[in-house]
Amino acid sequence: MPSIISIRGLNKTYASGFEALKHIDLEIERGELFALLGPNGAGKTTLIGAICGLVTPTRGSIVADGHDIIRDFRPARTKIGLVPQELATDAFETVWATVSFSRGLFGKPADPAYVEKLLRTLSLWDKKDAKVMTLSGGMKRRVMIAKALSHEPSILFLDEPTAGVDVELRRDMWEMVRGLRESGVTIILTTHYIEEAEEMADRIGVIRRGEILLVEDKATLMAKLGKKQLVLHLQSPLEQLPGALSGEPLELSADGQTLTYTFDAQSEQTGIGALLRRLNEHGIDFKSLQSSESSLEDIFVGLVREPA
Amino acid sequence: MNFYAVRAIYLFEMARFRRTWMQSLASPVLSTSLYFIVFGAAIGSRIGSIGDISYGAFIIPGLVMLSLLSESISNASFGIYMPKFTGTIYELLSAPVSFAEAVLGYVGAAATKSMILGLLILVTARLFVPYHIEHPVWMIGFLMLTAVTFSLFGFLIGIWADGFEKLQIVPLMVVTPLTFLGGSFYSISMLPPLWQKIALFNPVVYLISGLRWAFYGQADVRISISLGMTVTFLIVCLLLIRWVFKTGYRLKA
Numbered sequence: 001m002p003s004i005i006s007i008r009g010l011n012k013t014y015a016s017g018f019e020a021l022k023h024i025d026l027e028i029e030r031g032e033l034f035a036l037l038g039p040n041g042a043g044k045t046t047l048i049g050a051i052c053g054l055v056t057p058t059r060g061s062i063v064a065d066g067h068d069i070i071r072d073f074r075p076a077r078t079k080i081g082l083v084p085q086e087l088a089t090d091a092f093e094t095v096w097a098t099v100s101f102s103r104g105l106f107g108k109p110a111d112p113a114y115v116e117k118l119l120r121t122l123s124l125w126d127k128k129d130a131k132v133m134t135l136s137g138g139m140k141r142r143v144m145i146a147k148a149l150s151h152e153p154s155i156l157f158l159d160e161p162t163a164g165v166d167v168e169l170r171r172d173m174w175e176m177v178r179g180l181r182e183s184g185v186t187i188i189l190t191t192h193y194i195e196e197a198e199e200m201a202d203r204i205g206v207i208r209r210g211e212i213l214l215v216e217d218k219a220t221l222m223a224k225l226g227k228k229q230l231v232l233h234l235q236s237p238l239e240q241l242p243g244a245l246s247g248e249p250l251e252l253s254a255d256g257q258t259l260t261y262t263f264d265a266q267s268e269q270t271g272i273g274a275l276l277r278r279l280n281e282h283g284i285d286f287k288s289l290q291s292s293e294s295s296l297e298d299i300f301v302g303l304v305r306e307p308a
Numbered sequence: 309m310n311f312y313a314v315r316a317i318y319l320f321e322m323a324r325f326r327r328t329w330m331q332s333l334a335s336p337v338l339s340t341s342l343y344f345i346v347f348g349a350a351i352g353s354r355i356g357s358i359g360d361i362s363y364g365a366f367i368i369p370g371l372v373m374l375s376l377l378s379e380s381i382s383n384a385s386f387g388i389y390m391p392k393f394t395g396t397i398y399e400l401l402s403a404p405v406s407f408a409e410a411v412l413g414y415v416g417a418a419a420t421k422s423m424i425l426g427l428l429i430l431v432t433a434r435l436f437v438p439y440h441i442e443h444p445v446w447m448i449g450f451l452m453l454t455a456v457t458f459s460l461f462g463f464l465i466g467i468w469a470d471g472f473e474k475l476q477i478v479p480l481m482v483v484t485p486l487t488f489l490g491g492s493f494y495s496i497s498m499l500p501p502l503w504q505k506i507a508l509f510n511p512v513v514y515l516i517s518g519l520r521w522a523f524y525g526q527a528d529v530r531i532s533i534s535l536g537m538t539v540t541f542l543i544v545c546l547l548l549i550r551w552v553f554k555t556g557y558r559l560k561a
Contacts, residue, residue: 014561046561052402055561074310077404088395092327093320104316105403147399 002066003027004155004186005051010060012046012210020046022210024060028155028188033181035201035218036190037300043210044190045085048157052082064155078107081153083144085160085190091133095124098132099146106151115150121176122146138169145176156180158189162196174200194297198222206303213303222299229292230261230272235285242282248275259286313405317413318420321387325421332383333425336375340429341436343371347493348437358495359526364437368430369519370492373512376426376451377458377487378479384418384462385475392466392559401560407553411463411546418459419452426451439523446531447522453538454515460545467549467558486512491520496528511541 005028012021020043028034038044049055051062051069062069067076090098099115119125122142127135132143141161148156158177162170177200181187191197197204198218205215214221237256248271251260259279263270279286325332347355348364355363391397400410433439441447469475490512496504507513508529518534521527527534552559 012561049561052398053560054398054401056556074404074406077402080402082398082402084395084398086395088398090396091394093323097320097323101316101320102399104312104319105399105405107310107312107404109312 002030004030004065005188006063007047007051008061010047010050010062011058012043012050012055013058020210021050021057024210024212026205026212026215028186029203031181031184031186032202033177033187033189033200035197035204036188036207037194037197037204038190038207042207044207045159046210047207048082048159048188048190052080052157053077074107078151079153080155080157081148081151082157083141083148083159083161085163087137087140087144089132089140089143092131094129094131095119095135095143095146096128098143099150102147103150106153108151114152118146118149121179123172138165141165141169145173149180153185155186155188158187160190160192162191162193170196194300198297206300208303222293228263228270230263230275231290231292232259232261232279232286233257233288234259235287238284242284244282245278250275259284310405310409313403314409314413314416317400317405317410318417321383321414321417322420324387325383325417332379332421333428336379336425337428337432340371340375341432343367344433344436348433352437358498359524361524361526362437365439365524366495366520367493368433368437368439369523370487370490370516371433372426372429372451373454373490373516373519374484374487374492375429376422376454377483377512377515379425380418380422380455380458381462381465381479381483382475383421384415384459385466385469385478387414387418388463388466389469389475397559407550410553411460411549415456415459415463418462419455422455422459423451426455441523442525443522447519450518450522450535450538453535453542454519457538457542457545460542460549464545464548464552467552470558483512486510487516491516491528511537514538 005026007024007026010021010024010026011019013019024047026047036044036047046055050057051064053069053073057070064076065079067073067079069076090101093101096115096119099119100110103110103115116125119128122145124139124142124146127139132140135143145158145161161177162173165173174196177187177189189196189200201218203215204218204221206213234257238252238259239256241250241252249262251262252258253260261272261275263272344364344367347367352362352364357363358366391400465475465478489507490510491507496507496513496517499507514529514534514537517528518531518538521531521534551557
């Protein structure tokens with residue numbers, strides 16, 4: 001199946017000469033939830049802006065659902081909904097009016113039944129006649145999502161949707177995003193919360209300094225780049241590792257109480273059995289042991305760490 | 309043509325107008341009425357007629373023009389500046405809306421508002437000063453043309469402005485002086501010959517003269533020249549807005 005968004009050779013150089021995006025090639029598949037991870041200033045928002053029409057690309061092409069976003073902007077944009085990072089809402093309009101306005105702006109005839117359903121899903125129904133400025137920050141965020149969904153888009157961009165949102169709303173938001181994905185909407189989200197990507201995404205792209213470092217299936221990424229560790233809590237502290245074990249990927253903690261063994265999660269031969277036997281031979285006894293897997297966060301930090 | 313978008317923008321702007329009617333309707337009507345009271349009803353009788361028009365009636369076209377120009381500019385500039393200021397412009401930029409549609413919505417609403425204001429001022433003026441309108445159809449047509457042209461101009465100012473100060477500067481420091489010096493209170497023919505020539509560089513002269521012709525059949529410059537100048541300015545504004553949307557000037561990164 002052809003991808004729903006296809007980005008080729010996208011470059012954005014600002015008038016100041018700053019190259020925010022350097023030759024981005026990216027394919028987003030239909031119906032997937034794609035998480036774009038990157039540190040601040042990596043180009044996430046610029047990339048989304050370029051796809052949605054807020055940023056004029058310097059070079060390159062973007063095709064959304066078969067339509068070039070510049071030549072064929074009308075059908076392309078009708079398919080896209082955007083929730084930007086900054087809270088930007090009208091102040092004096094009611095929730096109902098501002099969401100209905102968005103629907104009209106995107107070229108759809110009024111559909112009160114749909115808007116009602118949307119507001120109910122987002123727990124905004126009892127606020128429909130409230131002026132937007134009287135709402136809390138979390139509620140305003142919901143209003144922005146309602147506006148982005150008002151024209152029934154098939155592609156939804158969420159730029160840091162859960163930044164500055166309380167835990168409950170974040171859970172609600174995840175629930176809603178999952179529901180949307182199940183209904184067939186393609187979702188691209190950027191986030192700082194790696195657990196969010198870990199929990200929700202089908203695929204993950206990592207961007208740094210305007211370049212896509214990698215795009216990978218979440219499971220593959222975690223298996224490929226994830227490390228497993230075995231931590232042994234020793235019966236009695238060790239002064240230092242016995243010389244015979246120095247070739248192993250073993251690390252002794254400063255207090256001599258724990259030994260950490262790092263191994264490749266994918267390999268068939270983890271070497272744990274042999275390690276335990278050898279420890280036994282050297283008379284090193286342990287109280288307990290635990291194994292852990294690196295989280296996406298560890299992988300991410302490892303990837304984007306600036307080369308010294 | 310995204311008809312629903314034009315309608316949405318137009319209705320959104322008109323809703324804003326209803327919320328702020330004190331500021332955008334009542335206050336210009338009141339301040340213009342003060343001129344009619346002072347120069348029409350009070351001291352107007354001490355000032356000689358100009359041509360065969362009483363002074364109170366003579367100043368009506370100019371004062372209507374003054375309100376029409378400043379309200380068109382401030383309505384349209386505010387309409388597009390506020391979304392830029394609050395950040396809600398992202399929605400317009402990401403919507404399937406062409407430059408023509410956005411202009412139709414914003415400028416259409418701003419021009420509608422100024423037309424309502426202009427007509428209301430005319431009705432109010434009638435309370436203080438008797439006047440007649442020789443070419444009512446031309447009068448309405450000329451008011452509409454001016455309202456649209458200066459709403460376009462205001463729209464450009466709203467895009468250009470990057471602060472509230474700039475938003476105010478053009479109406480207060482350019483349009484008001486040009487209107488006062490453009491023959492609102494006198495006929496250009498009353499000026500010394502050199503100043504008569506200089507006055508012709510003031511675009512507002514053509515607007516006021518055109519409107520006065522529609523009222524009383526008298527004008528400082530020929531009506532065809534007035535129309536021609538207004539339409540030229542309209543086209544210049546349209547071309548500039550087209551360029552703004554093409555390049556994304558002050559709208560897009």
